[in-house]
Structure formats: C-alpha cells, structure tokens
Amino acid sequence: MAEKFDVIVVGAGMAGNAAAYTLAKGGLNVLQIERGETPGSKNVQGAILYADAIEKIIPDFRDEAPLERHLIEQRVWVLDDSSYIGTHYRSEAFNQEPYNRYTIIRAHFDQWFNKKAREAGALTICETTVSELLLDGKKVIGVRTDRKGGEIYADAVILADGVNSRLAVKAGFHAEIQPRDVALAVKEIHFLPQETIEARFNIGEEEGVVIEMAGKISAGMMGTGFLYTNKESITLGVGCMLSDFKQQKVTPYALLDRMKSHPSIAPLIAGSEMKEYAAHLIPEGGYNAIPQVWGDGWLIAGDAGQFVNGIHREGSNLAMTTGMLAAQTLVELKQAGKPFTAGNLAKYKRKLDDSFVMKDLKKYRRMPDIFHKNKQFFTTYPELLSKAAQTLIRVDGVDKKTKEKSIKQSFVAARSRLGLIGDAFRFWRAVE
Amino acid sequence: MLKVEEKLFQDRYRVDAGHPHISIRDADLCTHRCSERQCTVCCPAGCYTEEGNGKVVLITDGCLECGTCRIICDEHRNVEWEWPRGGFGILFKFG
Structure with a gap:
C-alpha cells in the first residue's frame, strides 16, 4: 500500500483538525491519522473555547458546533485552607452576541471539528497509531503506522500529536520534554x-x-x-x-x-x-521551551510545539492558530509550486512570529523561571492576603489603625521589607 | 476520600490484553538504584506500586496516557513508553 498524499496530519485535536481543515480547503490531498476510537476520545482539556481562533477558521462555527455555555463571569480566587479572597468580573457585554468564550466538552467538540475537516475533503483514519516518521536522510517522507502494510507517504507531515510528541523525539528533532x-x-x-x-x-x-x-x-x-x-x-x-x-x-x-x-x-x-x-x-515551559518546529518535510503545531500561554490559561487557541498557520504555509508553497524544503517551510516561523502566539509567549518568557524559583507566590502570599482580609473585615472592637499595623507587620515578618520589594519586582518582571 | 480505583471505575477503556504499552526497562534498577520511586506517587492512575522488598510493579490497565511516568523518570530513563495500539487504551467520554 504505497499511497501518497500531499500532507499527512498526525492527530485530530485542535491543532490537527485546524490543519486538516485548512489544507483540505486549500485544495491539498490530506490524510489525517488519529489513534483514538473517534476524534476527541484521547483528548483532554478544561475546557474553554476562545471564539476568535475558531472563527478565523470556521466563521459560522456558532451555528453548528457543540458549545456548552458562553461565559459571562470570570472569578479569580486565591485560596488558603479555609477561605478565598478574589475578584469577580461579570459583564452584560459578555452577553452580547457574538460571544467571546464558551465552555466545551472536547470529546463532543473534536468530533464536530473533525467532521468539518472531512466535509472539506480531508481523509481521516481513526484507531491508527503512528509509530514513527519515515525519513530519507533528514527529510520526512511519510509515516509508519500500526496498521498492516502501514507505511504511508507524503510530501510533508504536520505533527499535531500533542504534548507527548513521541514522533519528533524519536526522529531526533528535539529532546525529551523536561519535568x-x-x-x-x-x-x-x-x-x-x-x-x-x-x-x-x-x-x-x-x-x-x-x-x-x-x-x-x-x-x-x-x-x-x-x-x-x-x-x-x-x-x-x-x-x-x-x-x-x-x-x-x-x-x-x-x-x-x-x-x-x-x-x-x-x-x-x-x-x-x-x-x-x-x-x-x-x-508550560513557555517561549524558552519551544523546540525547532519546522524542517525538511515537517512542521509541528499545537501542544507538540509547546504552544501554551500558561498565565492566561490559553492553549487550544494557540493550537488552532498554529495548526492553521502550518497548513497555510503548505498551501501557499504548493500553490507557488515550491517544494516543502526546510528553507521554504521557514515561512511558518515567520507567520508564527507575526501572530499573537509568539508575541504573547515572548512577553511572558521569564515567567516560568521566576515562578519556579519563588514559591512564596503560591504559599506565603495567599495566607497573608487571607489573614489581612480576615483582620479588616472582622468587627471585634480593635481600632482600624491597629488592624492596619498588624497587617503590615504580618507582611514584613513573612517576607522582610526588602523581600516584599523584591517580590513586587519579580512579579512585575514575570508579567511585564 | 475516594480511592483512585473508584475514580478510574467511571472511565471507559479498551484494554489491549497481553500488550502493555508501557514497561519498566530494568526492574533491578528501580529496586536497587532508584531511591525516589516517584512513579509510585505521581502517576495519576496509580499504575505503579511499590512492594515491600522495594520492587516496583506496573499494571497499565488503568493508564490515562498522560506521559507523567516517562517524564519524571528523568534520572534513570527506565520507562519504555509507547502509545497503545490504535483504538486501545483510555476512551474519554467527555475529555
């Protein structure tokens, strides 16, 4: 079975479906391979869908996609063992169509998204695990699957195989992910x-x-x-x-x-x-953890390329956008009659750099390291905040000036004056 | 508190009997040279258990296919980890 496609997409998650849909719409002959029983049956997310990313791919998604609820209120809580202190933001502006964010259930959403890719002309085969990439020197020429006679060839492969991107590691494109x-x-x-x-x-x-x-x-x-x-x-x-x-x-x-x-x-x-x-x-390694995401005959999209903005809880939108950009790169090269060489595929990198994906990740490039080294943001401060709120709110005959003094003292005792200033600076550096 | 078995009972699987997709490369290494045995604590499906003699036993039937065990074994790289064959393993109803 020496079939050959223009492009093989590995995975039917957000990145894979966005890529397969965009490739098929662009007139390319695309095979998508998914190891689950159905698209979505291996995928896990919170899950929140950001309308903007899917809208750029399927503008009228709201008419058909399985959506749970549109979000009208965001709560941010900082908890200690018995309380939370937080902010709630609710706005009627979030109740105006078109809605901006929705909750979704991935097993349902991914089936719908994949159906759209198939309707656009992509061929999806499920219950098939890709075991490795087929290489000719450094060039990716196809994939080996666990089906009988399971070698399938293509001019390019998009790796949208998720966070545990085994294929790229096995092919030596990048090292194993670090804890x-x-x-x-x-x-x-x-x-x-x-x-x-x-x-x-x-x-x-x-x-x-x-x-x-x-x-x-x-x-x-x-x-x-x-x-x-x-x-x-x-x-x-x-x-x-x-x-x-x-x-x-x-x-x-x-x-x-x-x-x-x-x-x-x-x-x-x-x-x-x-x-x-x-x-x-x-x-969640951020900007500095992103591996090389293109080469001779291959591109990486979605979680496989570490495209997640941890602090803003954004991942699926980066996955869809990178999947779409990877596909657009191939469509444009194909239309121009150019081969999928590493040099030509560097266009994907330029598209990434011009998009919110790399701009946002670059902005927060210092954050993972600062939070790794400063656990007080996850331990000391939540407790201090809770105690401060407790002191201020409880009416117990103690005058307010004394209360304020005791709050100040609790912060200084926990972190020292210099420590507080340092923490403020570190926090600012993390999100600057 | 729920036991992890009670949580996993809610999940849907198609177990590939006789073909575990994860294995321990060198069992002696776990027993004699690994002092941490973090896999026995951090696996979210409790697939790894430590027996009294320090032996680590792996049963992959409840695996959620997250990849934790492979990545946290970064000192010894003693986990042979592949995806289950197509169609097998965890089948998320909701995800």
Missing part, C-alpha cells in the same frame, strides 16, 4: 441538573462562569486550579508543574480530592455525580 517544562493536571466532570447549576452560580440558561484558582490549592507547588460550568455538568481540576510533583511527592488525585473538599468549593459540586476522571500534561 520543569510541563504541568500535570487532573480533573473530574460532575453532573448536576441544569437548574441547580444556574441557581448555584446565579446565571441564566446558556450563561456560564469560570473560576480560576491559585494559592494553597496547589499545596506549595507551582500550579493552579479551575472550575468551569457546562450545561449540565461542572468540570474542575488542578494542575502543577511535574518537577514539583516529583520533588514534593504529592499524589495528584489526593490533591484533587482536597480541592473538592475545600469549604468554598464543596458546596458548588454538592450532590453531583462524577462521571469521568482524567489526567493530562500541559506544556
């Missing part, structure tokens, strides 16, 4: 009647709320938690850097269970039925 460049997230989906969710979060039909969490929820590790409202379910989870899990020897599901029992979170999921538990790695 400090990746977060392990565990999550559960909990079902509740629609009315219960809407009452608990003070929202109407189709409206949704996001809670992003930091603080003692990560047990001293660099990490965050989340809770998203779907139509009839709530997904919640917690993720921390793998290097911290390793060093502190924390069991991920124990961390998740502790989060679920937090007095501020437990009532939100009370009485629910848990229907799935999932774990997934998130590339």
Whole structure:
C-alpha cells in the first residue's frame, strides 16, 4: 500500500483538525491519522473555547458546533485552607452576541471539528497509531503506522500529536520534554441538573462562569486550579508543574480530592455525580521551551510545539492558530509550486512570529523561571492576603489603625521589607 | 476520600490484553538504584506500586496516557513508553 498524499496530519485535536481543515480547503490531498476510537476520545482539556481562533477558521462555527455555555463571569480566587479572597468580573457585554468564550466538552467538540475537516475533503483514519516518521536522510517522507502494510507517504507531515510528541523525539528533532517544562493536571466532570447549576452560580440558561484558582490549592507547588460550568455538568481540576510533583511527592488525585473538599468549593459540586476522571500534561515551559518546529518535510503545531500561554490559561487557541498557520504555509508553497524544503517551510516561523502566539509567549518568557524559583507566590502570599482580609473585615472592637499595623507587620515578618520589594519586582518582571 | 480505583471505575477503556504499552526497562534498577520511586506517587492512575522488598510493579490497565511516568523518570530513563495500539487504551467520554 504505497499511497501518497500531499500532507499527512498526525492527530485530530485542535491543532490537527485546524490543519486538516485548512489544507483540505486549500485544495491539498490530506490524510489525517488519529489513534483514538473517534476524534476527541484521547483528548483532554478544561475546557474553554476562545471564539476568535475558531472563527478565523470556521466563521459560522456558532451555528453548528457543540458549545456548552458562553461565559459571562470570570472569578479569580486565591485560596488558603479555609477561605478565598478574589475578584469577580461579570459583564452584560459578555452577553452580547457574538460571544467571546464558551465552555466545551472536547470529546463532543473534536468530533464536530473533525467532521468539518472531512466535509472539506480531508481523509481521516481513526484507531491508527503512528509509530514513527519515515525519513530519507533528514527529510520526512511519510509515516509508519500500526496498521498492516502501514507505511504511508507524503510530501510533508504536520505533527499535531500533542504534548507527548513521541514522533519528533524519536526522529531526533528535539529532546525529551523536561519535568520543569510541563504541568500535570487532573480533573473530574460532575453532573448536576441544569437548574441547580444556574441557581448555584446565579446565571441564566446558556450563561456560564469560570473560576480560576491559585494559592494553597496547589499545596506549595507551582500550579493552579479551575472550575468551569457546562450545561449540565461542572468540570474542575488542578494542575502543577511535574518537577514539583516529583520533588514534593504529592499524589495528584489526593490533591484533587482536597480541592473538592475545600469549604468554598464543596458546596458548588454538592450532590453531583462524577462521571469521568482524567489526567493530562500541559506544556508550560513557555517561549524558552519551544523546540525547532519546522524542517525538511515537517512542521509541528499545537501542544507538540509547546504552544501554551500558561498565565492566561490559553492553549487550544494557540493550537488552532498554529495548526492553521502550518497548513497555510503548505498551501501557499504548493500553490507557488515550491517544494516543502526546510528553507521554504521557514515561512511558518515567520507567520508564527507575526501572530499573537509568539508575541504573547515572548512577553511572558521569564515567567516560568521566576515562578519556579519563588514559591512564596503560591504559599506565603495567599495566607497573608487571607489573614489581612480576615483582620479588616472582622468587627471585634480593635481600632482600624491597629488592624492596619498588624497587617503590615504580618507582611514584613513573612517576607522582610526588602523581600516584599523584591517580590513586587519579580512579579512585575514575570508579567511585564 | 475516594480511592483512585473508584475514580478510574467511571472511565471507559479498551484494554489491549497481553500488550502493555508501557514497561519498566530494568526492574533491578528501580529496586536497587532508584531511591525516589516517584512513579509510585505521581502517576495519576496509580499504575505503579511499590512492594515491600522495594520492587516496583506496573499494571497499565488503568493508564490515562498522560506521559507523567516517562517524564519524571528523568534520572534513570527506565520507562519504555509507547502509545497503545490504535483504538486501545483510555476512551474519554467527555475529555
């Protein structure tokens, strides 16, 4: 079976589907290979869909895509063991169409997205694992799959095979991912009647709320938690850097269970039925962890290229955008009659640099390192903030000046004056 | 507190009986030369267990295919890790 395609796309996640769709629309002969039973059956995400990225690929996605709720409220909580302090931002502007962000369920969304790619002309085969890339010298000429006679040839391969990009490592394109460049997230989906969710979060039909969490929820590790409202379910989870899990020897599901029992979170999921538990790695090494993403006959898109903006909780939009840009590069070269050499594919790099993807990642290039080295942002400060709020809000006969003094003293005692100034500077450097 | 087995019970799998996709390369290395055995703590599906004699036992049936075990074994690189054959392994209903 020596079939040959213009392009093979490995994976049917956000990057792979965006690439396959764009290639097919551009008139290229594209084969997409997915190891799951169906597209989406191996994919895990929170999940929030950012409309802008999908809109650039399928402008009228809202008419058909399986969407859960559009988000009208963002909560950011900093937790200690018994409390949270935070900000809530709700706006009627988020209730105006076209909506900006939605919660989605990946197993449903990915099937729809893949259907669009197939309708555009892509051929998708599922239940097929790509075991390695076929190389002619340094040039990628196809893939070997676990099907009988499973060698398939193409002029280019887009690796959209996710965070554990085994193919690129095996081919020697880049080294194995490091524990400090990746977060392990565990999550559960909990079902509740629609009315219960809407009452608990003070929202109407189709409206949704996001809670992003930091603080003692990560047990001293660099990490965050989340809770998203779907139509009839709530997904919640917690993720921390793998290097911290390793060093502190924390069991991920124990961390998740502790989060679920937090007095501020437990009532939100009370009485629910848990229907799935999932774990997934998130590339969080940022700009400095991005490997070479193009070469002779190959391009890397999505999580496989570490395209995640950790601090803004953005990943799927970067995946879709990089998948689209990789595909556009190939379509343009094909139309110009140019071969897919490393030199010509460098066009992908220029497209990435011109997009929000690399601009945002570059902006936060220092963040992972600063947070790795300064765990006080995940331990000391959440406690100080909580105690300060407690002191200010509790009415107990102590005068306000004395209260303010005790708050100031608690900060200085924990971090010293110089330490506080240093932390402010470090935080600013991280997000500057 | 739920045990991880109770969580995994909610998940859907097609187990590739007789073809585990992950294996320990050198079992003696885990027992005698690895003092951390972080795989027995950090695997989110509890696939790795440590027996009394320091032996590490791996059962991949409940694997969530996250990649944690391979990446955290960065000192010894003692985990042979491949994807399950096409169609096998975890099948997320929601993801």
